[in-house]
Amino acid sequence: MELLVVGSIGLDYVETPFGKVENALGGAASYIALSASYFSKSVGVVAVIGDDFPKEHLKMLEDHNVDIDNIEVVIGGKTFRWGGRYHYDLNVRDTLYTDLNVFENFNPVIPEHYKKNSFVILGNILPSLQLKVLDQLEENNFVVCDTMNLWIETTLDDLKKVIKRTNVLIINDSEARLLSKEANLIKAARIIREMGPEYLIIKKGEHGALLFNNGSIFSAPAYPLESIFDPTGAGDTFLGGFTGYLHKTNDTSFENMKRAVIYGSAMASFCVEQFSTKGLENLDKLQIYDRFMEFKELSRFEDE
Amino acid sequence: MELLVVGSIGLDYVETPFGKVENALGGAASYIALSASYFSKSVGVVAVIGDDFPKEHLKMLEDHNVDIDNIEVVIGGKTFRWGGRYHYDLNVRDTLYTDLNVFENFNPVIPEHYKKNSFVILGNILPSLQLKVLDQLEENNFVVCDTMNLWIETTLDDLKKVIKRTNVLIINDSEARLLSKEANLIKAARIIREMGPEYLIIKKGEHGALLFNNGSIFSAPAYPLESIFDPTGAGDTFLGGFTGYLHKTNDTSFENMKRAVIYGSAMASFCVEQFSTKGLENLDKLQIYDRFMEFKELSRFEDE
Numbered sequence: 100m101e102l103l104v105v106g107s108i109g110l111d112y113v114e115t116p117f118g119k120v121e122n123a124l125g126g127a128a129s130y131i132a133l134s135a136s137y138f139s140k141s142v143g144v145v146a147v148i149g150d151d152f153p154k155e156h157l158k159m160l161e162d163h164n165v166d167i168d169n170i171e172v173v174i175g176g177k178t179f180r181w182g183g184r185y186h187y188d189l190n191v192r193d194t195l196y197t198d199l200n201v202f203e204n205f206n207p208v209i210p211e212h213y214k215k216n217s218f219v220i221l222g223n224i225l226p227s228l229q230l231k232v233l234d235q236l237e238e239n240n241f242v243v244c245d246t247m248n249l250w251i252e253t254t255l256d257d258l259k260k261v262i263k264r265t266n267v268l269i270i271n272d273s274e275a276r277l278l279s280k281e282a283n284l285i286k287a288a289r290i291i292r293e294m295g296p297e298y299l300i301i302k303k304g305e306h307g308a309l310l311f312n313n314g315s316i317f318s319a320p321a322y323p324l325e326s327i328f329d330p331t332g333a334g335d336t337f338l339g340g341f342t343g344y345l346h347k348t349n350d351t352s353f354e355n356m357k358r359a360v361i362y363g364s365a366m367a368s369f370c371v372e373q374f375s376t377k378g379l380e381n382l383d384k385l386q387i388y389d390r391f392m393e394f395k396e397l398s399r400f401e402d403e
Numbered sequence: 404m405e406l407l408v409v410g411s412i413g414l415d416y417v418e419t420p421f422g423k424v425e426n427a428l429g430g431a432a433s434y435i436a437l438s439a440s441y442f443s444k445s446v447g448v449v450a451v452i453g454d455d456f457p458k459e460h461l462k463m464l465e466d467h468n469v470d471i472d473n474i475e476v477v478i479g480g481k482t483f484r485w486g487g488r489y490h491y492d493l494n495v496r497d498t499l500y501t502d503l504n505v506f507e508n509f510n511p512v513i514p515e516h517y518k519k520n521s522f523v524i525l526g527n528i529l530p531s532l533q534l535k536v537l538d539q540l541e542e543n544n545f546v547v548c549d550t551m552n553l554w555i556e557t558t559l560d561d562l563k564k565v566i567k568r569t570n571v572l573i574i575n576d577s578e579a580r581l582l583s584k585e586a587n588l589i590k591a592a593r594i595i596r597e598m599g600p601e602y603l604i605i606k607k608g609e610h611g612a613l614l615f616n617n618g619s620i621f622s623a624p625a626y627p628l629e630s631i632f633d634p635t636g637a638g639d640t641f642l643g644g645f646t647g648y649l650h651k652t653n654d655t656s657f658e659n660m661k662r663a664v665i666y667g668s669a670m671a672s673f674c675v676e677q678f679s680t681k682g683l684e685n686l687d688k689l690q691i692y693d694r695f696m697e698f699k700e701l702s703r704f705e706d707e
Contacts, residue, residue: 188586282492284609285627305588306610307622318611318701320622323589348707357704391706397622398702400661402695403652 102139102346103213104131104339105232106222107202108146108170110153112182112195113374115329123375124156125181127222127245130332133379134339134366135220136163137387138347143213145169145232147205149176159380169210176201189327190304209235216240218346220338221265223247226257233264241351243267243342244296245334251277263295266351269338271302284309285316298356300341302334310353310360317357320398322368322390329374333367336379340366358391365390406443406650407517408435408643409536410526411506412450412474414457416486416499417678419633427679428460429485431526431549434636437683438643438670439524440467441691442651447517449473449536451509453480463684473514480505493631494608513539520544522650524642525569527551530561537568545655547571547646548600549638555581567599570655573642575606588613589620602660604645606638614657614664621661624702626672626694633678637671640683644670662695669694 111125128146135142143166150172157167179202182195207228213219214237221229221244229244236242244265250258251274262268268291272284279287284301288311292299299311307321341363348355365387372378415429432450439446447470454476461471483506486499511532517523518541525533525548533548540546548569554562555578566572572595576588582598583591588605592615596603603615611625645667652659669691676682 283629283631285629289629303610306607309627316627316701317704318624318627320624320702323613323620323622325587325589325593327587354705358707361704395704395706397620398624400621400665400699401658402699403662 100141100346100349101213101217102135102142102220102342103145103209103217104128104135104142104220104222105145105207105209105229106131106220106224106335107179108144108148108152109179109181109202111180111331111375113329113331114184115189116185116187117328118374120329120374122153124159125331125375126179127224127332127335127338129156129160129376130335130370130379131220131222131339131342132160132165133163133376134336134363134370135343135346136165137366137382137384138340138343138362140164142166142343143169143210145207145209145213147171147173147201149178149201150174152178159376169208173201183331185330189330192330207232214240218243218342220342221245221261222335222338226250226254226261229261230257233261241266241345243269243338243345245269245338246274248274248277259294262291265296267298267300267356268296269300269302269334269341271304271334275301300360302337308337308360308364310356312353312356315353317353317360319357319360319364320394322364322394323397324368324371327371330371332376333371336370337363337367339363361391361394362387365394404445404650404653405517405521406439406446406524406646407449407513407521408432408439408446408524408526409449409511409513409533410435410524410528410639411483412448412452412456413483413485413506415484415635415679417633417635418488419493420489420491421632422678424633424678426457428463429635429679430483431528431636431639431642433460433464433680434639434674434683435524435526435643435646436464436469437467437680438640438674439647439650440469441670441686441688442644442647442666444468446470446647447473447514449511449513449517451475451477451505453482453505454478456482463680473512477505487635489634493634496634511536518544522547522646524646525549525565526639526642530554530558530565533565534561537565545570545649547573547642547649549573549642550578552578552581563598566595569600571602571604571660572600573604573606573638573645575608575638579605604664606641612641612664612668614660616657616660619657621657621664623661623664623668624698626668626698627701628672628675631675632682634675636680637675640674641667641671643667665695665698666691669698
């Protein structure tokens with residue numbers, strides 16, 4: 100059983116009130132794969148880069164046992180680049196530029212051994228590309244999908260087709276409200292689950308996350324961070340930790356998915372403590388487990 | 404050991420997308436006392452009303468074992484009146500009018516038997532009045548205090564004197580940010596706790612509540628309500644349930660305070676299901692305990 104990640108790999112320019120970084124490893128698939136690699140030994144990535152992409156980043160992923168054989172390198176092509184600037188409270192960011200470059204013609208081709216019995220993470224890319232991936236899958240896969248406001252606003256029909264074929268949809272609270280046209284998140288969740296996904300996770304940033312299944316809800320706390328250094332990639336890191344844990348345990352029950360939500364949240368809390376993927380590159384399992392237990396203590400109370 | 408509530412009692416006009424109600428029982432002390440009465444058999448109220456105040460409301464409080472002997476009735480005076488209209492998403496409300504009436508000259512006089520060994524709830528009134536109450540207290544009291552944006556903006560010096568002498572300060576997230584001048588709630592909590600209160604609770608509405616003590620944080624989930632009928636009084640109801648439970652158990656440890664936060668949240672979830680105090684008038688202990696256990700299930704997860 101494999102874990103396949105499909106998404107972007109890029110080079111980021113990020114400016115926060117605390118500093119800036121250039122040519123840093125970015126893109127959803129980078130964060131997802133790195134985060135998942137702490138749980139799973141067989142994470143594979145399908146993505147595209149140019150031949151300007153620094154080898155050190157590929158080596159770093161390989162050092163984490165990520166299968167990079169299906170990252171297509173376009174000779175003479177330039178890697179996807181994104182630049183962003185965060186405001187003082189880190190909740191608002193300006194996109195400075197988005198240069199799709201080789202990503203513009205990305206045509207994900209799924210290798211045979213990922214088509215069956217796999218956990219598949221559809222990173223936040225154009226829904227029509229996510230559909231292309233789904234069309235190549237064969238049987239017995241478990242699909243976890245991310246999306247964004249832009250696709251809800253511009254390609255809703257395709258997105259709805261993707262959601263229908265998704266086991267777990269992971270979106271944030273503003274996306275949930277936009278997709279459901281409903282302000283109350285509990286009602287919004289019911290409306291979205293009727294679109295198809297068995298499980299829905301609504302991420303609420305500093306307020307934690309909610310997991311929904313048939314009539315069941317789990318409320319996960321947020322890790323109490325006094326300062327967030329760089330929020331870039333936090334959602335992707337959640338996605339990777341969440342699915343990595345499901346893959347490792349091969350258990351998609353509601354009870355186990357709660358733990359997966361906490362592991363995803365724990366990984367995201369490491370991510371935002373440093374620029375780019377730096378906070379995820381040198382973790383060990385004990386650190387991750389300790390943070391999991393901190394989450395547990397944070398929300399624990401006993402009845403009398 | 405007694406539980407004393409000082410605050411407003413009023414008559415409300417409330418309009419929500421679901422209906423409206425006139426001359427309904429309102430005011431912080433009404434919600435606080437009623438909510439606390441489910442935990443504590445000796446809740447007393449210090450407040451002021453006019454002789455236009457309907458006797459049925461006083462009888463209702465008496466039927467819940469609330470000591471109403473110290474609610475001053477001003478002959479020929481008119482009761483405090485408030486009118487408000489909630490918008491579609493219930494997070495925004497317009498105040499239609501605030502007629503202080505007899506409340507304008509409220510001078511809280513604390514009876515002897517409440518001055519020692521009591522739990523004292525300072526409802527959201529002018530900080531100079533809260534100070535008047537504190538000045539009458541003698542020894543060994545446990546003070547729980549609420550406030551609002553208006554007092555942070557207009558009478559900060561008095562408010563800071565109150566906070567310094569408070570054991571538990573309960574405010575919402577926007578008030579915490581305003582009071583601390585800090586956007587990050589975890590940092591904001593540290594700044595506010597340095598102003599004096601041993602414990603701080605930050606209420607986050609649909610996102611639950613956070614309890615802070617020396618280096619310890621407890622994150623309480625919100626009850627997943629699909630529809631909120633009338634949010635008026637939810638914060639006061641939280642305050643009453645929280646303090647009522649502390650009073651009943653006579654235990655102000657962090658562990659017990661966590662349970663108190665959940666009981667406060669449970670009571671608030673009943674409050675918003677109906678207009679005015681209606682959702683709080685006919686509860687039984689089993690219902691309240693069941694909802695407490697629902698909160699527990701909502702945030703429970705096991706490590707492997």
